[in-house]
Amino acid sequence: MSKVLIIGCGGVASVAIHKCCQNSDVFEEICIASRTKSKCDALKEKLEGTTKTKITTRQVDADKVDELIALIREVQPDLVMNIALPYQDLTIMDACLACGVNYMDTANYEPEDLNDPEWRAQYEKRCKEQGFSAYFDYSYQWAYKEKFEKAGLTALLGSGFDPGVTQAYCAYAQKHLFDQIDTIDILDCNGGDHGYPFATNFNPEINLREVSAPGSYWENGHWVEIPAMSIKREYNFDQVGQKDMYLLHHEEIESLAKNIPGVQRIRFFMTFGQSYLTHMKCLENVGMLSTEPIEFEGHQIVPIQFLKALLPDPATLGPRTVGKTNIGCIFTGKKDGQQKTAYIYNVCDHQECYAEVGSQAISYTTGVPAMIGAMMLLTGKWNKPGVYTVEEFDPDPYMAALNQWGLPWQICDNPALVD
Ligand code: NDP
Secondary structure (H helix, E strand, O other): OEEEEEEOOOHHHHHHHHHHHHOOOOEEEEEEEEOOHHHHHHHHHHHOOOOOOEEEEEEOOOOOHHHHHHHHHHHOOOEEEEOOOHHHHHHHHHHHHHHOOEEEEOOOOOOOOOOOHHHHHHHHHHHHHHOOOOOOOOHHHHOOHHHHHHHOOEEEEOOEOOOEHHHHHHHHHHHHHOOEEEEEEEEEEEOOEOOOOOOOOOOHHHHHHHHOOOEEEEEOOEEEEEOOOOOEEEEEEOOOEEEEEEEOOOHHHHHHHHHOOOOOEEEEEEEOOHHHHHHHHHHHHOOOOOOOOEEEOOEEEOHHHHHHHHOOOHHHOHHHOEOEEEEEEEEEEEEOOEEEEEEEEEEEEHHHHHHHHOOOHHHHHHHHHHHHHHHHHHOOOOOOOEEEEHHHOOHHHHHHHHHHOOOOEEEEEOOOOOO
8 A cells, every 4th residue: 555665773773664564555655765775675584474564775874864865765655764873854855855755753853963063153142042952853843834734734842652652642631531631641660670780671872862961840930840759659569569760851741742732740650770870871971871972092082982882772671571561651630520540551572572572672662653653644634734742633543553463452440649
């Protein structure tokens, strides 16, 4: 039925590609294009013969709009799935506009070079005006809204788990469970153990940038920013158990604050073990998380990129990781004049994911919703010209697809709340 161009072939893309190949009725043909073509070829070789989906591969540098335009014109896809890095969001959106093709991704834009003066000026203005200092925000991609509307094209932003599924949970709660949502706590728990003293579950550079930054949350119409890891809570997660979790800034808070009418507070918590935090603090203290290039033996190196080369590739954690993830949203609010609480969540088992697609649950919980988001666009269920996040569409077909394609969810009434 459809042809899709998938950009990127890392941990998350590999899962999305496996799931597209399980869903050949929708994904009749896929072209996998990435910086390192050999990874695309290896995945094609693994999947061919197991699927009716026709697979081709290409090399592309997605930082270059001209290369992307040439590739899109050659492949002629119905949709471009950006599963590379957030650094490439804008170049790929530009290329989609130039070629008249729909777009989707799993994470919002952030620049690779934090010292770019033009970006820096806009960033500092936003920090002052809005009160949160994360390096990423939606403004860069929301700025494309009119262009996508005029072109009659849809851009779906952030269809992973968080962002992504968490926003579908919010839209579902708004549509079916509450008349008014007062508070949302997004809880992201990884109870998995990979046996390494320190490794990240997805791209180390993006992951470490995110968790070493100040936390922030939305309350009564404005942002409250706090020092990194300074709000800690404990929570007893279904099928995982008691875990420490820390308040982080997270991108979906920004769009949910706009799209859930009257919401008073939105927070995001992620679990971390003590070993992870101790390693991260130490690496930060010695400058290894820095994104500033330094001169080393005649070469320019970026410390966090050098660290990435030393750390285990998240795509290789699959066979070693045991345990489960539990990710979901706790809501408080009102229904029919009564106070009410609800918790919507998914539990995912690392080893079951590995047995199915050869990846651990973090890549799985992101790659499956990437395929589902693409399916929503390709089957016409979610097409509306413009630039949108997941909660701006009807959650019902997406929630049904989560149950069908490997991420079943459940609703718990009267859950324990986070203070
Ligand atoms: P990886 O680093 O494993 O994979 C990234 C892929 O993009 C690699 O194949 C890489 O190529 C390719 N790539 C990088 N730069 C370029 C470029 N300039 N041109 C072409 N290809 C390029 O990352 P993950 O799979 O862990 O993460 C993918 C995305 O998913 C990220 O945006 C991440 O933020 C997002 N994510 C979203 C989550 C959510 O819940 N919403 C959760 C986890 C991740 P090469 O192989 O050569 O390095």
